[in-house]
Amino acid sequence: MNILDSIIQRKKEEISVAKSHISIQQLKDSEFFGKEKFSLKQNIKDKNGIIAEFKRKSPSKGIINNQSSPLEVVSAYENFGASGISILTDKDFFGGNFEDILNVRNHINIPILRKDFMVDEYQFYEAKSIGADVVLLIASCLSHQQVQEFTALAHELGMEVLLEIHTEEELNHFNLEIDLVGINNRNLKDFKVDLQHSVQLKNQLPKGVLSIAESGIYSIENFKYLTEQGFDGFLMGEYFMKNKNPDKAFEEFISNTI
Numbered sequence: 261m262n263i264l265d266s267i268i269q270r271k272k273e274e275i276s277v278a279k280s281h282i283s284i285q286q287l288k289d290s291e292f293f294g295k296e297k298f299s300l301k302q303n304i305k306d307k308n309g310i311i312a313e314f315k316r317k318s319p320s321k322g323i324i325n326n327q328s329s330p331l332e333v334v335s336a337y338e339n340f341g342a343s344g345i346s347i348l349t350d351k352d353f354f355g356g357n358f359e360d361i362l363n364v365r366n367h368i369n370i371p372i373l374r375k376d377f378m379v380d381e382y383q384f385y386e387a388k389s390i391g392a393d394v395v396l397l398i399a400s401c402l403s404h405q406q407v408q409e410f411t412a413l414a415h416e417l418g419m420e421v422l423l424e425i426h427t428e429e430e431l432n433h434f435n436l437e438i439d440l441v442g443i444n445n446r447n448l449k450d451f452k453v454d455l456q457h458s459v460q461l462k463n464q465l466p467k468g469v470l471s472i473a474e475s476g477i478y479s480i481e482n483f484k485y486l487t488e489q490g491f492d493g494f495l496m497g498e499y500f501m502k503n504k505n506p507d508k509a510f511e512e513f514i515s516n517t518i
């Protein structure tokens with residue numbers, strides 16, 4: 261079993277427990293459910309294209325940062341021009357939780373991506389109830405039909421969809437309803453990072469699709485290279501979060517690149 265299989269197996273157990281505690285109706289009754297959304301698609305076009313991530317730990321790197329406050333970090337991300345924020349809500353593998361979104365939602369005015377492993381309709385109601393604007397669909401964890409159905413549900417609930425792909429076969433999961441396509445530079449099965457591979461895949465996307473380079477952007481050179489290759493957006497976590505002050509790291513990165 262690879263790491264992705266383990267994450268999905270654990271996720272299904274968590275969802276089953278969550279369903280037994282909180283009904284979909286209760287999720288619909290929550291503070292954020294009816295609130296207006298922020299559009300990541302629009303912000304990728306209008307701002308600097310960076311989706312800056314709050315990330316405590318990961319399967320590939322272990323602990324990255326377990327000191328920083330989510331509000332302090334994401335406020336700096338917003339103040340220095342990020343198009344959106346990504347917040348990991350998986351607890352066991354990434355040290356995240358729903359509070360990380362709930363505690364910042366009312367303080368920032370840019371879109372929040374609930375970064376998790378979506379395999380069940382219930383999670384879309386959860387995402388909306390905590391104030392997420394965007395959800396991630398990972399093609400390698402879902403069938404083509406699930407991608408279509410989950411996209412329709414996300415839209416019905418007023419959220420956008422970022423479809424993540426990593427292989428040529430996964431291009432088949434794309435449909436015209438998808439808002440943004442993320443190409444993961446990191447192979448989630450063995451954690452190898454390959455920017456060239458992502459550029460090749462990007463060039464096979466239909467014209468006009470907003471493309472996001474995801475993961476393993478470890479230097480200004482990497483970022484500049486991917487920009488030159490025509491990516492519209494960039495999902496970056498570790499580069500900022502590995503610093504004692506991710507807020508300062510983000511500010512410095514922006515002043516050296518944009």
Ligand SMILES: O=C(O)c1ccccc1NCC(=O)[C@H](O)[C@H](O)COP(=O)(O)O
Pocket residue numbers: 263264313315318319320321448474475476477495496497498499
């Ligand atoms: O980051 C991992 O090790 C990882 C392992 C298995 C599944 C997903 C994983 N990462 C989730 C992410 O999407 C990244 O946090 C995100 O793209 C940012 O990546 P990075 O800039 O490399 O922190």
